[in-house]
Amino acid sequence: MNLESNLLHNDTLQEPFRAPPADEPILVIAGDVREMIKTIPDNTFQCAITSPPYWGVRDYGVKNQIGAEPNLEDYISDLVSIFSELRRTLKPDGTFWLNIGNTYTSGGRKWRQEDSKNKGRAMSYRPPTPPGLKKKDLIGVAWMLAMACQREGWYLRNDIIWYKPNCQPESVRDRLTVSHEYLFLFTKSERYYFDQKAIKEHTKNGNGKKNKRTVWSINTEPCPEAHFAVFPRALVRPCMLAGTKVNNLVFDPFYGAGTVGIVAKEFSRRCVGIEIKDEYIDIARKRTASVQRNIFSSVSQTPK
Numbered sequence: 001m002n003l004e005s006n007l008l009h010n011d012t013l014q015e016p017f018r019a020p021p022a023d024e025p026i027l028v029i030a031g032d033v034r035e036m037i038k039t040i041p042d043n044t045f046q047c048a049i050t051s052p053p054y055w056g057v058r059d060y061g062v063k064n065q066i067g068a069e070p071n072l073e074d075y076i077s078d079l080v081s082i083f084s085e086l087r088r089t090l091k092p093d094g095t096f097w098l099n100i101g102n103t104y105t106s107g108g109r110k111w112r113q114e115d116s117k118n119k120g121r122a123m124s125y126r127p128p129t130p131p132g133l134k135k136k137d138l139i140g141v142a143w144m145l146a147m148a149c150q151r152e153g154w155y156l157r158n159d160i161i162w163y164k165p166n167c168q169p170e171s172v173r174d175r176l177t178v179s180h181e182y183l184f185l186f187t188k189s190e191r192y193y194f195d196q197k198a199i200k201e202h203t204k205n206g207n208g209k210k211n212k213r214t215v216w217s218i219n220t221e222p223c224p225e226a227h228f229a230v231f232p233r234a235l236v237r238p239c240m241l242a243g244t245k246v247n248n249l250v251f252d253p254f255y256g257a258g259t260v261g262i263v264a265k266e267f268s269r270r271c272v273g274i275e276i277k278d279e280y281i282d283i284a285r286k287r288t289a290s291v292q293r294n295i296f297s298s299v300s301q302t303p304k
């Protein structure tokens, strides 16, 4: 099988949405998620897993990028509307896993220099301090977004702490270095598909199994091709195992360098992504092309 052909690339709106078949399991739709998501029919996906741009943290250098809204309220309402559309595309028993980190006010700074270890830190803009907050304030944007999604109709089922043992050092003198982000589990309905068994943890003595806990210790994973934060495959795997069965369709509306597609392929699921930046779609295509479908594995196996 030609591995390159595993990735369909639909960058026009002329063709109606067609879910990717099992032998070409990944479809990437190029464009602005706010428009492209409307082309996807209701009740299409079993599960969605995503990490949207954080507010005022990265400059992806494209028009209409999410995360560059000057006002925090606009950022939250942009994401809430996108996720409301996402809920429409989710099956009634589907799950939605949202990775998001907190940020600080920029303290009046208008731009940020790149740093030698992290080119993605360069910013041509910095959002102003939101009304009611002060210089140096922790914004709490992760929880603001979670509560807004809950008010809008989502069931909020878990807040999972992603603890990063290898977090970026920070040269701060008057607060702690931030070493965690959140992963929120939302559902469309009160009852939903959740394979608890697939993600059970070993007990301390190793003799038994227990329900997975809400603090996950996972190192960040470098992606040399991309100048921005991709999420580690190890963060995506439990979400996909708990949220889907083999061949189910998974969605990432902020596809980036295609980590959700990689894990979907590993676990013999199918995946649809939306991404605004062509350069990232190319990176994703290369990264997913080399992944072997793990057709013989049982769902509870986690590839190393």
Ligand SMILES: C[S@@+](CC[C@H](N)C(=O)[O-])C[C@H]1O[C@@H](n2cnc3c(N)ncnc32)[C@H](O)[C@@H]1O
Pocket (backbone or CB within 6 Å): 031, 032, 033, 034, 050, 051, 052, 053, 054, 060, 064, 065, 066, 067, 228, 229, 230, 231, 232, 253, 254, 255, 256, 257, 258, 259, 260, 274, 275, 276, 277, 280
């Ligand atoms: C944090 S990155 C996602 C990284 C991804 N989880 C991975 O592991 O590669 C967020 C992505 O959202 C994309 N993005 C920003 N605004 C967008 C928009 N309006 N429509 C679609 N994608 C957008 C960015 O280009 C970036 O690739």
